[in-house]
Amino acid sequence: MDLAFTLIRIFIFPGLLFLSILAFLFEWIDRKAYARFQNRIGPLYAGPSGILQPIADFIKLMGKEDITPKYVDALIFNNAPIFAVAIPFFASLYLPLDGSPILTSFEGDIVLLLTLMTLYTIVAFIAGWASTNRFSTVGAARAVLQFLAYEIPMFISVASVAVYVGSTSLTYISMNQPVPMILLQPIGFIVFVISMQAELERIPFDIPEAESEIVAGWLTEYCGPKLAFLRFAEDLKLVFCSGLATALFLAGGSGPILPPLVWFVLKMIFVVLLSSYIRSLFARFRIDQMVSGCWKYLIPLSILQLILTRFVGVGLRWL
Amino acid sequence: MSYYQVPIGPQHPAIKEAFQFNFILDGEVIVDVKPRLGFVHRGIEKGMELRTWTQGIFLAERICGICNVPHTTCYCLAVEKIYGIEVPERAKYLRIIINELNRIHSHLLWIGVLGMELGFHTLFMYVWRDRERVMDLVEMISGNRVTPSMNCIGGVVYDITPEMIPVIRRNLDYLEERTKYYKSVLEEDPTIRARTVDVGVLSTGKALDLCAVGPVARASNVKSDVRFDDPYTLYDTINFNLITYDTCDVWGRAMVRVDETLESINAIRQALDKMRPGPINVKVKRIPPVGEANARVEAPRGELLHYVKSDGKETPYRAKMRTPTLANIPSLCEMLKGYYIADIPAIVASIDPCYCCTERVMFIDPNKGEKWTWSYDELRNYSRKYYGVGV
Amino acid sequence: MSTFNMEFIVKDLMNAFPNKILDYKFDGARSVFISIDSGILHDVIRYLKDRYDLKHIVTITGTDLLDSIELIYHLSPLDRRILVNVKVKVSRDNPHIPSVVSLLPGAVLYEREVHDLLGVVFDGHPSLERLILPDDWPEGVYPLRKDYKVEVK
């Protein structure tokens, strides 16, 4: 009985199915907010006020012809989308959606989640490299270059939260934050959101797939179902990153009257709206400006936050 | 050091029109550029020789989708010089108004495209939303948003009625306020400045040697504007200043275009004040006397020249047009050297290329391996048989 | 010499190149057509460039006059105030004329365009390749020549 219950938990309710619905919902929220920021209506025709548009796009892409170009390294090229979808799915299972994690939680699962995200960038790189198209090789090279820039500040800002709460288990952190960490560690939150924007490859950091310069970067050769999966993987990553931000900085599911699950999703939506707001404010950076910007500003800021946490934080521990 | 060649175009999502640049790259830095044009060349100069004088106006108007008003103005000015007729004063002011409206529409369009090239989609959306005001004005005056076909040989076809003037003034005030806001955005936004300041530098000396024209030259401190130097249609009675910047880079070209939009707005206001009621065109005979003439107009992208030669027949003997973008291509190749791939769209966009202006193509069929030319009748019958329309 | 007037330029050219200037015609207040003998093209352009600062070449117009090909060099000074159009005739069967790219670097594309469409060979042009016509356009067929018939209704 217990096995069936966990299987349902993993595959149905807060697990994969629920996460996919969340992914499509978040893409709709993101596109609708981005449109409203630009004084447009946004998705409109598919379903009530366009809420089914992401699903419609997914099905349309699935219906397209599945082409594998001749000179492509077929093995990696065809399997990359599967990895790309699997990684965020597996990572999201650790999010404490309704107070308790979907799968399990163990000491040090933050480190696992961050390495999974690093793995995603590696998948993006080999996918770009395998498609031997000039634009995608440049895009893949840029993806890795950008990854070097935003990974370090992201890790440090996550570490400073872990140091403060005194544990590296995501569920523990999200449960016992005396006060949402965004108030205690605003710098850490800003650095995390910026590097999250870079990880999701969204403007101003969508350099690896900058359509005005290198067509679609490492996604150039992909079309049909493979592209559908890659787009779906990006939505899942959005779910995971906003979930991570919520668990770490916005005290997870805890909140006054509403059940923890609703609180968690509401806070995730807040993070998505924030990311969409950033997306509509900036032009795209050049790759060298982005890397120098991260090394010159983001890393010192995150180190400062770590130092502040180490000394100032301890004083506030009795709060 | 190994170079590899990245062909950008002829089909490329970022570049709206078909042209091909072969970039010789060293890593991400551009070492050399070789342009290859001719993908949308439509044989308009040959087409002009097959059309009557009045039909030529509508062909000239379709040289470019954005700067079509200057093409018709320039063509009509050249033909009127051959006729030796003087256009009524009100028609001249109407021409100024429609030309300046076209300049505002073209410059705002370009600022949006620059935003799009830099990945700043919000600026693109806002600027194109405000540009709709200009398109609605042109539609109100001439009946068509994009190709007003306002000019005719001997003057202007549509008149501005008194009740249109307050609508025009109100929209101009709104446009002025919005353009001032976009100017402040271009000046203050760090991401835009990071991608445009000191990018695609064209020194003043190079701009003069390579005969750059329009905002590209004026951003490199070259004081050249046909409206001042060789005024046509009463531009000398309108006082507005010639904008130049000395920063010589993409940002300078952006600021020149924004300031020029503001100048155009108050040029229209002055033209509206100075306009007196009167006839708007002069009837002309169907065929002009023998002769040749050329006329120059300041199109949004630069100096535009039309040369027309008549030998007393119903169709022009020769019609030559040199569009500003063709003049700016050597300067563009010069600007691109030494910058990153990521700067290509910004630099290419900075000369506001209008490649259908530059191109006029002939009709051939490569896959059949041979070239043949069809008369208009055969072309039309073929298309009708092909679509089975009532033949 | 800020206020150029056209008569002064024509007269100055006349005595600088005795009886080589064939004729001239004013076209409006600020533009003149000057027909010259093709031999002295380079000297005239250098003369105009040095004395009147006519460094900006607007374009080169090629016209097929059935017996010969006429090339018009539209020149204008840096402040674009006037237009001096130098007309030169070239024989139709093997049109050769020295290239002016050395004097006016801006003319590099215009000469390639006239070469493409009319078949005039500019000697000394750095790279007289095809600019506009498609790659598989047959050799020797020049669309802007009058004998290239696109029949009309």
Next chain:
Amino acid sequence: MAMIREVFRHLFKHPVTVKYPFERTPTAERYRGKHEFYVDRCVGCGLCARECPALAIELVPSDKNVNGRIPIFYLDRCIFCAQCERICPRAAIHLTKFYELASHDRKTLLYRAV
């Protein structure tokens, strides 16, 4: 970055775009759209067919007027420049404000008034 306030304010503004098939932005009075041909006014002079830059007007035999021919309009080739409207001595052609001419079949774009 410089547009922070402006972008945030737009979140609460009504969007400018229009839900096209359900709502339509009004067209101007002088809009040049689909032709309207008054058969009774036409005398069959053929000026419009000669003047049309896009050769989109063709004269077909008809018994409606003394010259025995009336124009038919190929809307798929027409550039809507209203030159025919201006040149017609009897004002028999007028361009209306109707612009929705998209169709799956070009035969529907042949406007034959009679």
